[in-house]
Amino acid sequence: MLQKGQPVPAFEILDHRGETIRNTDLLGKRWLLWFYPKADTPG
Structure with missing residues (x-):
């Protein structure tokens, strides 16, 4: 869980167009x- 002010780790995702x-x-x-x-x- 990220804490307030903590940077987001690097990530890559695919959008709806791929x-x-x-x-x-x-x-x-x-x-x-x-x-x-x-x-x-x-769940």
């Missing part, structure tokens, strides 16, 4: 990373 987004691409922008368990999993 394009890679890096957290460094988002510097200076507001963004929200939302994730959830795969559908049909308990």
